[in-house]
Amino acid sequence: MNDAEPPWPGPARPPEHAWAPEANPWTPGWAAAPPVPIAPPRNRLWGAVSGVLIVVVAFSLIAATIPHRVDGRALPAQGADTGRAHGGSGKKPPKSVPELARNPLLGAGISPGPATCTLPDLGRAPEQLKAYYGALVSCLEQSWRPALEKANEPTLTATVSVTLPEHSSCGAAPTENEAVAYYCGGDTTIYAPTDWMLSDAGLNKARHIATIAHEYGHHVQRESGILSAAADKMTSPDEDSAADKELVRRIELQANCFGALFLTAVAGTGAISRSLANAAVADYGRANDSDTHGSREHQLSWAKAGYDGKATKACDTWSVPAAEIS
Template structure:
């Protein structure tokens, strides 16, 4: 997943809010935050109890992490290949460049990087809910520690393209917000699967945005498929409760999520990601 060395990045699309590291974790959903409906839509709207247990206990007191100056650090594709935060900038730039070409009047959405907890228009965010999109302020929120949790706690292989899939999924929710799908009354599973499909559509077309040297390779796409499977409701329920209850699914099974991403990636057309086809 190599960026073109000379491509110019637009770091204004990503804000580093800083935050707290160390013993700042806590159990339960963040206060005031709503999952679905008029609140957040997330890659994985579930409290990761086993993750939070590992974060708590005898942890050191939380320490403030100052914001990073992305404007100075993230200027070209070469920077994106060398820094995780700059890679996020490059991925966000490519995703929004693609959707700007597809949607008339597309309004950019800023990604906010944070650690620990952060107040948003959808309530107080924490790493307990994973990456999410907030329709209230039309922003994507991302605690970078989730990528380590995706690998170490959810069993995904991880990797740069797994990260890109996560970000592209959340921008899929922004597209839904702009097109009215979030207010359509559709249930959460097809909404989440459509966001996965939109992520695949971007992956199919990403090289056309000019940010990458070449199309993504099969091993890179495999990272996304593996991540999609890892955040399936069935896999998470099995890990957290030891049983699977399809009636309580909110995001779709591992198979559904993989199939949705593949549908978008293979066809490369947003129109093939209809809610009716993804139920």
């Protein structure tokens, strides 16, 4: 898809690869395998907190929601609140708040700020992808910073890797069948392996942008304390209970909404034209129904909620009934 795509809203494109349902897509919730679950119950989830699962130390991996089965994990990395120090006197240092619907980030009047994304050419070589993602993440950081600062929450920098490590702060990496990209809260890194991304997206700019914006949404959840609060509510050892999968859907659908919030903030400036932003939002509706990422309809509707709502409050997946995040 390119800048010439039809203006939003457009019909959602059909899924490209059906993901074969996996057993336990969310294990151990966002940290290790499979990449989507938030994390096992608090003792297992929070390696930092309980000392069990130290590898996961901060949250498991979160796999991208497109279009393989998205089983990523997004566990809040525990430990120190290491956001950048804010200058000024009399102001409390930024701190993650382990709350969901009541998280300060979801307060009234908070939204990502405008940013002009300057992106290099998108190419197939690893160094070209790394440069493209690095510039995109810098733009995401610039846009999200005002929202996190207004909520007085950390703004730790996220990095991107186009190579797949055998091990990371979140443990063993998922397989290509489990994810296209994933976020590891332990080292605040978005892993977007070159082969996986090109196999899924080719040189479709909208798809690359949608994927990275979704993964950065997990980083925002990590910084705000939302991931930590969600992990604390996990009830089953393998995050495989109906209640745990519902928590995971709320996390993943919020990441879609956060990704679209960024897109609406930057649409029409720099390298992200309005038509390209529209196409990226529409891309959230191409995945198959998933018990951990939600139905195709809801994956798109929550992205639209952020794109049209323009404020973090529009992404409160925690206050709505289960029927709206199925």
